[in-house]
Amino acid sequence: MPLPRHDFSASLALAHDDTDLRAQLVKYFKTDALARPDESDLVNSTMDVINWVVQQARSLYASEPTRLVAAISLASAQNALAVWSSSRRDWIVVSVGLMELLRNAVDELGREFARTFPEIMETGLMQRLQSKPPLRGGFETSLGSFLYFSALAFFAGHEAGHHLAGHDGYYVGGAHAEQSAEANDAADETWLAKQALEREADLIGLKLCRMSMTKLLSQLWEVDQYSVAERRSYQRVLAALLGTGAMTAALRITPRQIDWDDLPSRNHPPAVIRVLTLAGSMSRSINEGFSDLDDISRKWIRLMSLELVAGATINPGTEADRVYQARLARGGEPAAVRATGMRKALHDPRFHDYDARLDAALASIKPRLRPRTVG
Numbered sequence: 001m002p003l004p005r006h007d008f009s010a011s012l013a014l015a016h017d018d019t020d021l022r023a024q025l026v027k028y029f030k031t032d033a034l035a036r037p038d039e040s041d042l043v044n045s046t047m048d049v050i051n052w053v054v055q056q057a058r059s060l061y062a063s064e065p066t067r068l069v070a071a072i073s074l075a076s077a078q079n080a081l082a083v084w085s086s087s088r089r090d091w092i093v094v095s096v097g098l099m100e101l102l103r104n105a106v107d108e109l110g111r112e113f114a115r116t117f118p119e120i121m122e123t124g125l126m127q128r129l130q131s132k133p134p135l136r137g138g139f140e141t142s143l144g145s146f147l148y149f150s151a152l153a154f155f156a157g158h159e160a161g162h163h164l165a166g167h168d169g170y171y172v173g174g175a176h177a178e179q180s181a182e183a184n185d186a187a188d189e190t191w192l193a194k195q196a197l198e199r200e201a202d203l204i205g206l207k208l209c210r211m212s213m214t215k216l217l218s219q220l221w222e223v224d225q226y227s228v229a230e231r232r233s234y235q236r237v238l239a240a241l242l243g244t245g246a247m248t249a250a251l252r253i254t255p256r257q258i259d260w261d262d263l264p265s266r267n268h269p270p271a272v273i274r275v276l277t278l279a280g281s282m283s284r285s286i287n288e289g290f291s292d293l294d295d296i297s298r299k300w301i302r303l304m305s306l307e308l309v310a311g312a313t314i315n316p317g318t319e320a321d322r323v324y325q326a327r328l329a330r331g332g333e334p335a336a337v338r339a340t341g342m343r344k345a346l347h348d349p350r351f352h353d354y355d356a357r358l359d360a361a362l363a364s365i366k367p368r369l370r371p372r373t374v375g
């Protein structure tokens, strides 16, 4: 039996009757107003992206794939939610505020992408992608639109990841929000457990983003039989769009020095740790999902995706900006990951210890989780 398509109009009707969902929307977004499919061009384009992801995620459900449904909140807060309602629905909610933040960033990011990956821009696939019209809803360029697709697919995939991995067994309050005052309040073990669940959702999110982008790109490229060279070229484009799109999740974060000794006992863990964890997951995802690329290409794409997003987080006039500009002037690559301290942090042995602590935290809460997948 073919997998039923997700339909935003039908989900909107379900949402109106779902009191659990509405209570969580009010709690985290301060409003339960949801977007109609014809709300705006941006909403409409975004619904298409989310539908691709929901479809891929539903294919991974062992049973009841239609439990997974999505909605768009009209809130201006930049946030995304996973909500578990007593009606046995797995809700993904993304806010218009988050969509606008990403939409406003992607065209400039696309220009940076073109400067960062000149050889990828010359591939046949990339030329073809650029001949497509931009998404409707305020996008200037087709490259920016593809980066939006990738970033949004990653966010929606991350929420779907919380569902697929059964994190309702941990978030017994019925919801998990990406931005929340309470998320940072807990200390020690709770904080580690939550970060371990974030990493798990990231990995599934990257996989769903890759699956959705693969479908989209192969539809646009229209090549029946790939040669080895074409396959490699295809994977390079895909990996660069995936890496850059997913790392835009870091856009709101201003990297700063990491105080490893004080981690994670402090109440407000440095946001840059979240970026590093995501970068680690991205590396793993690119290593596992792109078998046609050699090690050097994979490493280069990983590093440069991080570099161009790190560059976008640097605020003009800051100390990091001064170091960044000086390094750029000397022709030193990768300037931004060095200037922000990310490079040093990534190679810090304590980062590997931290990763191992996340593994242990995840293992200890695994029995409570209720995965939706087979096996």
Ligand SMILES: [Zn+2]
Binding pocket: 158, 162, 176, 177, 178, 198, 201
């Ligand atoms: Zn999350």
